[in-house]
Amino acid sequence: MKDLANKQIFTTGEAAELCKVSQQTIIRCFDSGRLQGFRVPGSRFRRIPRHELVKFMRANEIPTDILESPTKRILVVDDDDQIIDLFVDVLSRDDRFEVKTASTGYDAGILTEQFKPHLVLLDYMLPDINGNLVCERIRANPEFEETKIIIVSGVVNQDEIDTLLGSGADDFVKKPFNIEKLVERMGELLGV
Amino acid sequence: MSTNRQLDPARRVELILQQLDELPTLSPIATRLLSMTSSDDTQMREVVRIVSMDPSLASRILKLCRCHPRGRRLRVVSIDRAVMLLGFEAVRGAVLSVQVFDLLDKAESPGGEEPLRDGAFDRMMFWKHSIAVGAACEQLADLPELRRDLNRNEAFLSGLLHDLGQLALHVLLPRSFEKVCTLAESTGVSIDQASRRVLGLDTHLAGKRLAEHWGLPNSLADVLWLHGQPYRSLPELPHKRMIGLVSLGDAVARRMYLTSLGHGPRGEKLAELAEDVGVPYERVEELMGVMHSEVNDRANAMGMDQQTTPELLLQSIGRANETLGRMNRMLRGQASLAERQHRTLQAITEFHDERVPGASVGHVLGEVVRSAAGVFGGGFFAMLYQARSESPWQLYQFTADGRLVRSEMIDPPHGSTAVDDLADDTQVSMQALAMLPWLSDYLGDAEDLRHVRLLPLRCGWGVNAVLLHDCQVDGREARDQLAALSRTWAAAIAAAAQHAGAKALGEQLADANRMLIETQDELARSQIMASLGEMAAGAAHEMNNPLTVISGRSQLLAGRIDDDDLRGMAEQIVEQSHRLSDMITALRTFAEPSRPDRRPIRLRELLEEVVASSLKRANVEPTVSIDVADGVDEVLIDPDHLGRALGELVRNAAEAEGSSHIAVRVQIEASNDRLMVQVTDNGSGLTEHILTHAFDPFFSAKPAGRQPGLGLALARCLIEVHGGQVRLENGPGGGAQATIWLPDWRPEQKDRRVDQMEATPRREVA
Numbered sequence: 001m002k003d004l005a006n007k008q009i010f011t012t013g014e015a016a017e018l019c020k021v022s023q024q025t026i027i028r029c030f031d032s033g034r035l036q037g038f039r040v041p042g043s044r045f046r047r048i049p050r051h052e053l054v055k056f057m058r059a060n061e062i063p064t065d066i067l068e069s070p071t072k073r074i075l076v077v078d079d080d081d082q083i084i085d086l087f088v089d090v091l092s093r094d095d096r097f098e099v100k101t102a103s104t105g106y107d108a109g110i111l112t113e114q115f116k117p118h119l120v121l122l123d124y125m126l127p128d129i130n131g132n133l134v135c136e137r138i139r140a141n142p143e144f145e146e147t148k149i150i151i152v153s154g155v156v157n158q159d160e161i162d163t164l165l166g167s168g169a170d171d172f173v174k175k176p177f178n179i180e181k182l183v184e185r186m187g188e189l190l191g192v
Numbered sequence: 193m194s195t196n197r198q199l200d201p202a203r204r205v206e207l208i209l210q211q212l213d214e215l216p217t218l219s220p221i222a223t224r225l226l227s228m229t230s231s232d233d234t235q236m237r238e239v240v241r242i243v244s245m246d247p248s249l250a251s252r253i254l255k256l257c258r259c260h261p262r263g264r265r266l267r268v269v270s271i272d273r274a275v276m277l278l279g280f281e282a283v284r285g286a287v288l289s290v291q292v293f294d295l296l297d298k299a300e301s302p303g304g305e306e307p308l309r310d311g312a313f314d315r316m317m318f319w320k321h322s323i324a325v326g327a328a329c330e331q332l333a334d335l336p337e338l339r340r341d342l343n344r345n346e347a348f349l350s351g352l353l354h355d356l357g358q359l360a361l362h363v364l365l366p367r368s369f370e371k372v373c374t375l376a377e378s379t380g381v382s383i384d385q386a387s388r389r390v391l392g393l394d395t396h397l398a399g400k401r402l403a404e405h406w407g408l409p410n411s412l413a414d415v416l417w418l419h420g421q422p423y424r425s426l427p428e429l430p431h432k433r434m435i436g437l438v439s440l441g442d443a444v445a446r447r448m449y450l451t452s453l454g455h456g457p458r459g460e461k462l463a464e465l466a467e468d469v470g471v472p473y474e475r476v477e478e479l480m481g482v483m484h485s486e487v488n489d490r491a492n493a494m495g496m497d498q499q500t501t502p503e504l505l506l507q508s509i510g511r512a513n514e515t516l517g518r519m520n521r522m523l524r525g526q527a528s529l530a531e532r533q534h535r536t537l538q539a540i541t542e543f544h545d546e547r548v549p550g551a552s553v554g555h556v557l558g559e560v561v562r563s564a565a566g567v568f569g570g571g572f573f574a575m576l577y578q579a580r581s582e583s584p585w586q587l588y589q590f591t592a593d594g595r596l597v598r599s600e601m602i603d604p605p606h607g608s609t610a611v612d613d614l615a616d617d618t619q620v621s622m623q624a625l626a627m628l629p630w631l632s633d634y635l636g637d638a639e640d641l642r643h644v645r646l647l648p649l650r651c652g653w654g655v656n657a658v659l660l661h662d663c664q665v666d667g668r669e670a671r672d673q674l675a676a677l678s679r680t681w682a683a684a685i686a687a688a689a690q691h692a693g694a695k696a697l698g699e700q701l702a703d704a705n706r707m708l709i710e711t712q713d714e715l716a717r718s719q720i721m722a723s724l725g726e727m728a729a730g731a732a733h734e735m736n737n738p739l740t741v742i743s744g745r746s747q748l749l750a751g752r753i754d755d756d757d758l759r760g761m762a763e764q765i766v767e768q769s770h771r772l773s774d775m776i777t778a779l780r781t782f783a784e785p786s787r788p789d790r791r792p793i794r795l796r797e798l799l800e801e802v803v804a805s806s807l808k809r810a811n812v813e814p815t816v817s818i819d820v821a822d823g824v825d826e827v828l829i830d831p832d833h834l835g836r837a838l839g840e841l842v843r844n845a846a847e848a849e850g851s852s853h854i855a856v857r858v859q860i861e862a863s864n865d866r867l868m869v870q871v872t873d874n875g876s877g878l879t880e881h882i883l884t885h886a887f888d889p890f891f892s893a894k895p896a897g898r899q900p901g902l903g904l905a906l907a908r909c910l911i912e913v914h915g916g917q918v919r920l921e922n923g924p925g926g927g928a929q930a931t932i933w934l935p936d937w938r939p940e941q942k943d944r945r946v947d948q949m950e951a952t953p954r955r956e957v958a
Contacts, residue, residue: 080741086744154732154739154740156729156732156776157729175773176769177743
C-alpha cells in the first residue's frame with residue numbers, strides 16, 4: 001500500500017484496488033472519459049496519472065487517505081547554504097515534513113515538477129531568476145494549483161512585499177523570522 | 193556770372209583760372225628783369241637804359257629807392273646809381289612793384305564787368321596793406337638772424353605781391369569779388385574762406401595762377417600760394433622760410449590795422465609765428481613801432497595819394513574802431529546767448545544737485561516738475577508716465593511749486609496716440625488737448641486746459657514720460673533751452689526707470705537664487721536619501737540573511753537548553769538580531785518611506801496601543817494620560833506610519849530625563865482644521881542643542897550607552913509623507929513637548945478628495 005501511495009502513474013488494476021471497485025468499472029470509466037488518462041504508446045494499456053485519479057476519487061466521493069502520505073513535501077529554495085541548513089534542521093526534525101532543497105530558481109522549477117511539493121518556502125533574491133517569477137511559473141501550471149507558497153525574504157519595502165504577494169504567493173515572512181511562528185503558519189496552510 | 197553759376201563748381205573754377213590767363217601780361221621790361229640775375233651785366237645796363245628813358249617810371253622807381261633803408265642815407269639820383277648803390281635786386285623789386293601796380297590798376301575785367309569804385313574792396317588800402325607787408329618782410333629779412341638765408345629785396349617783393357590773387361579776382365570778377373568781400377566783412381571770415389564759398393576758388397590759388405601766367409619766379413608763386421598757412425604744416429621747400437616770413441609780415445600788418453578790408457588781426461600769435469621763422473619777437477615789436485611812417489613813405493614813392501603819416505594812422509585807427517564795434521555787437525550777442533545758456537546750465541546743475549541716486553521714478557518725476565517750475569515759474573504741472581509700451585499709464589499731478597498732489601493709473605481710450613508715438617514729433621511742445629483730448633477726463637480740475645501743452649521727454653530709445661504744463665514757451669532761444677532741459681529730464685527719468693527695472697530684476701534674481709539654493713538643497717537631500725535608500729535595500733538583503741541564521745540557530749539553541757540562564761542568553765541573541773534587522777528596516781523606511789495607506793482608524797484605540805507597546809519597549813513606567821477632544825473619533829491615517837511615529841514620540845517622552853508622567857492630548861486646530869496631537873512629558877526639558885538636532889538621524893541626547901537611533905528622524909519622515917508637520921519644544925510646564933499637525937484627517941475627506949481629483953480633468957475638458 002505504501003508503494004501505491006507514492007506512485008505517480010497507475011494501471012487500471014492499481015486504480016481499481018485503490019478505489020475498491022472492479023477493474024472493469026475503471027476501464028469503463030476510462031473509456032467513457034470520466035476518468036482521464038492515456039494509453040501506453042504502441043499498446044492498448046491504459047495508464048492513469050496520479051492527479052487524475054485523485055480528481056476521479058474526489059468526484060465520486062471515494063476516500064483518498066490511502067493515496068495521501070502522512071508527511072508533507074516541503075521544498076526550500078534559498079541561495080544561502082546556512083539558511084538551507086537551518087530549514088533542513090528545523091523541518092527534518094518534524095515528522096510531518098519531508099524536505100528537499102534548491103538553491104536556484106532553475107533547480108526550484110525542476111524539483112517542483114519531480115518532487116511535487118505541498119509547500120514551497122521561497123527566497124526572493126535568487127542568483128538566476130527572482131522568487132516572484134518562480135512563484136508565477138508554479139502558479140501557471142494547473143497541476144500545482146494546490147501547492148502553497150510562502151516567500152521568505154529580507155526585503156523590507158512594503159511596495160515590494162505587495163508585488164510578491166501579487167505574483168501568487170500565499171504569504172510573506174520577513175527574515176529573520178520566529179521559527180515557531182513560521183512552522184505554525186506552514187501547518188495552517190497545509191491543514192496539518 | 194549768371195552762366196557761371198549754373199556750371200558745376202569745378203568747371204566754374206577752371207573758367208575763372210582761364211580768365212586769369214587772359215589778364216594782360218607784364219611789360220617786356222618787367223619780364224626781362226625777372227629773368228635776369230645780378231651778374232648779367234650787359235642786360236642790366238640795357239634795362240637801366242630802358243627804364244631811364246621813361247621819366248615817369250624812372251622817377252617813381254627813384255622815389256621807391258629812396259625809401260630803401262640805405263637809399264635814405266645815400267643820395268640816389270639816377271637809376272644807374274640806384275643799381276650801383278642799392279644793388280640790382282633792389283631796383284628790380286622797385287621796377288616790378290611799380291609795374292604790377294600800374295598793370296592791375298589799369299586793367300579791366302576780360303569778362304567785361306564794370307569795376308566798382310566804391311565797393312567794399314578798397315584798392316588804396318589793398319596797396320597799403322601790400323606795401324606794409326612788403327616793408328615788414330624787407331625789414332625782417334634784414335635782421336642778422338635772417339640775413340644769411342633771405343634776400344631783403346626778394347622779401348619785399350614777396351610781401352608786396354602776396355595778396356596778388358585778391359587783386360586779380362577783383363579785377364577779373366569785380367561783382368563776384370565784391371560779394372566775397374561783403375561776405376567776409378559781414379561774417380568775419382577771411383577773404384580766402386569767403387572766396388571759396390562764393391567762387392569756389394581761393395585767392396591764393398588765383399595768385400599762384402597769375403604768378404605762373406606772368407612768369408614770376410617759382411619761389412614767388414609759392415609764396416602767393418602758400419602764405420598764411422601754419423609754418424609747421426608747410427612742405428619742405430627751399431623757400432619755406434620766405435613763405436613763413438610773408439605770413440609773419442602779413443600778421444604784423446594786420447595787427448597794425450594796415451589791411452585792405454578793415455580786417456583786424458585774425459588772432460594769429462605773432463610770437464609763435466616769429467619763433468617759427470626765427471625772428472626775435474622784440475624785433476617784431478620794434479618794427480610795429482615804425483610801421484606806419486614806413487608804409488607812408490613807400491606809398492608816396494609808388495605814386496599813391498599823398499597821405500601823411502598821421503592820416504594813415506587815423507585811418508588805421510578808424511578801421512580798428514570799426515572792427516571793435518563789430519566785435520562789440522558780436523560780443524553782446526554772445527553774451528546774451530551765454531546768459532541764456534548759463535541759466536539753462538544752472539537749471540540743469542540744480543536739477544542734478546537735487547538728484548538722489550537710486551530714486552524712484554515718481555520721485556524723479558517730481559524733481560523734473562520742480563526743475564520746470566524753477567525755470568518757467570509756477571503754473572500747472574502734471575506728468576504722464578509709462579514704464580514700457582505695454583504697461584499702464586500713470587498720471588501724476590503736481591502743485592505749482594512741484595509738490596505731488598495725486599497719482600493715478602489711467603486708461604487711455606482705445607486707439608489713442610501712444611506716448612511712444614509722440615517721440616516722432618519734432619515740436620518741443622504742443623497743445624495737450626489737441627493731441628490727447630480724453631485727458632480732460634483726468635485733468636478736470638486743472639484751471640484752463642486749453643493752455644496746457646505736452647512736452648514729450650525724449651531720450652535715446654523713445655519717450656516714456658510727458659510733461660504737461662501751461663507755461664508760455666516762445667521764441668527760438670526759449671525752445672532751445674527747453675529742448676536742452678527736456679533731454680536732461682528725460683535722461684533722468686529713463687535712468688530712474690532703468691534703475692527701477694534693474695532693481696526689480698535684481699530682486700527677482702535674488703528670489704530665483706534663493707529658490708535655486710533651496711531646490712539644490714532639496715535635490716542634494718533627495719539624492720542622499722535615494723542612495724541611502726538603495727544602500728539600505730541592499731543591506732536589508734545582505735544583512736537579513738546572516739541575521740536569519742543567527743536568530744534561527746539561537747532559537748534552536750534556546751529550545752534545547754534546560755538551563756534558564758543559558759536559554760536567556762540564547763533568547764537575547766534572537767532579540768538583538770531582530771532589533772538590528774528592525775533598524776535596517778527603519779533606515780530603509782526613512783530613506784524611502786512607502787506611500788501612506790490611509791484608512792479610517794479609531795484614534796483613541798491607536799493611541800492606547802501605541803502607548804502600551806512603546807512603554808514596553810522603553811522599559812520605563814511613567815503614568816500616561818490620553819485626552820482626545822470631542823469630535824475626534826475616527827481619523828483618516830495610515831495606522832502603521834502614524835503608529836510608528838507616535839510610538840517614537842511617546843518613547844522619547846518616556847525616556848526623557850526626570851520624566852514621570854506623559855500627557856497625550858488630541859485637539860482640532862480651529863484656524864485650519866488640522867488635527868493636533870501633543871505628547872508632553874514632565875521632565876526637565878531639552879537644551880537648545882537637542883532641540884536643534886533631535887530630528888537628525890542617529891542623534892541621541894540620552895546618556896552614553898543608551899540606544900541612539902533613527903527614532904525621531906523616522907517619526908518626522910513618516911509624518912511628513914502624511915503632509916503633516918512635527919515640532920519639538922519645551923512646553924509651558926518645563927518638560928519637552930512634541931506636537932504633530934495633520935491635515936485632511938477627517939474620514940469624509942477621503943471621498944471628497946477622490947471627487948476633486950476626478951473633477952479636475954472634467955473641468956479642463958469643459
